Amino acid sequence: MKKVIPLHSKIDNEQLPTTSTAASVSTSEAIAEQPGRWNEGAEQQLLLMQRVIGNNNVESIISIFYSWCADLGLAEGMTYETLGEVDNIRLGNRRHHSANYTLVLDKTDLGRVSLCRRERFSESELLAIEQALGIIARCLRTAIDYQTLEALVTQDPLTGFGNRLSLKTWIEREMSRTRRHNSPLSLMMIDVDHFKKINDTLGHLGGDHILRTIANAFKKSMRGSDLLFRYGGDEFTILLPHTDAEGAHEAAKQIRENLKSITNEEFGLDDADDALRPDVSIGIAGYQAGDTENTLLQRADTHLYHAKANGRGAVCSNV
Numbered sequence: 268m269k270k271v272i273p274l275h276s277k278i279d280n281e282q283l284p285t286t287s288t289a290a291s292v293s294t295s296e297a298i299a300e301q302p303g304r305w306n307e308g309a310e311q312q313l314l315l316m317q318r319v320i321g322n323n324n325v326e327s328i329i330s331i332f333y334s335w336c337a338d339l340g341l342a343e344g345m346t347y348e349t350l351g352e353v354d355n356i357r358l359g360n361r362r363h364h365s366a367n368y369t370l371v372l373d374k375t376d377l378g379r380v381s382l383c384r385r386e387r388f389s390e391s392e393l394l395a396i397e398q399a400l401g402i403i404a405r406c407l408r409t410a411i412d413y414q415t416l417e418a419l420v421t422q423d424p425l426t427g428f429g430n431r432l433s434l435k436t437w438i439e440r441e442m443s444r445t446r447r448h449n450s451p452l453s454l455m456m457i458d459v460d461h462f463k464k465i466n467d468t469l470g471h472l473g474g475d476h477i478l479r480t481i482a483n484a485f486k487k488s489m490r491g492s493d494l495l496f497r498y499g500g501d502e503f504t505i506l507l508p509h510t511d512a513e514g515a516h517e518a519a520k521q522i523r524e525n526l527k528s529i530t531n532e533e534f535g536l537d538d539a540d541d542a543l544r545p546d547v548s549i550g551i552a553g554y555q556a557g558d559t560e561n562t563l564l565q566r567a568d569t570h571l572y573h574a575k576a577n578g579r580g581a582v583c584s585n586v
């Protein structure tokens with residue numbers, strides 16, 4: 268009888284593996300070179316295919332693949348690691364025996380998959396895993412491309428937070444949620460004071476570093492449900508679901524306060540540059556019935572203008 272030789276020549280399937288050696292597996296070849304075996308688990312493979320096809324979310328595809336393996340007793344734990352935009356994923360538990368794969372499809376690195384469980388993997392099980400990886404590989408590539416493109420279009424490259432386009436999407440989403448549930452919603456427009464002077468003194472790269480530091484400080488001051496965006500230049504927007512203008516006003520004061528706890532060193536400033544320590548002006552608008560994206564932004568902007576006109580380093584709203 269013809270011996271089936273798995274393509275993964277370096278699977279860790281020993282009694283006491285200490286480190287894992289990744290085997291490079293071209294998953295499309297894995298299916299093509301084992302046509303006989305393909306039919307054996309055809310039903311399960313079909314089920315997996317039906318679940319992942321058309322799915323553009325990497326995390327979801329990985330989690331479907333893991334559930335599929337776990338249901339068949341092929342895994343008790345799994346990790347998925349990539350170098351790109353997609354976060355690393357860990358599912359289930361760590362176990363003694365592991366099967367490690369580097370997924371490569373048409374020369375594109377799709378990441379590393381490591382499955383583990385208490386028992387050794389048999390050759391036929393490893394083959395089933397490879398065939399399943401072959402199925403998810405194409406969906407994964409589409410999903411990775413989709414998520415990378417989505418990040419390019421919606422993320423601000425300097426700070427990594429959402430950009431103006433992303434803000435538009437989220438305002439619409441949160442406004443319709445607010446209308447449906449009759450819950451409050453507020454929006455903050457934040458502008459760094461005298462940022463031009465910071466740029467002129469520290470140079471553009473120094474200015475970039477300050478913008479990133481400020482954005483990260485905003486993020487730390489916010490609640491988990493609040494959403495931060497870079498509106499453009501030295502302007503940021505925070506969308507605060509479930510928060511009325513009064514609550515947002517208090518949150519804005521806290522944001523300004525928290526900026527004071529950032530050290531000169533973190534800002535990339537010398538002690539002699541104390542005068543350059545950044546402060547912000549903030550305008551706030553609470554959602555009102557009949558508001559559109561533009562009217563909400565416009566009101567926050569008007570309040571921001573007043574905060575600037577009142578000498579900067581201030582919070583202004585209608586509360």
Ligand SMILES: Nc1nc2c(ncn2[C@@H]2O[C@H](COP(=O)(O)OP(=O)(O)OP(=O)(O)O)[C@@H](O)[C@H]2O)c(=O)[nH]1
Nearest residue numbers: 458459460461462463464466471472474475500501
């Ligand atoms: N370093 C850096 N600077 C930027 C970026 N985008 C815009 N800027 C600068 O941000 C500065 C914004 O300055 P202004 O809008 O004139 O306002 P300001 O100096 O902050 O003064 P006020 O807002 O009136 O307090 C300009 O000098 C822009 O060149 C960026 O991505 N990085």
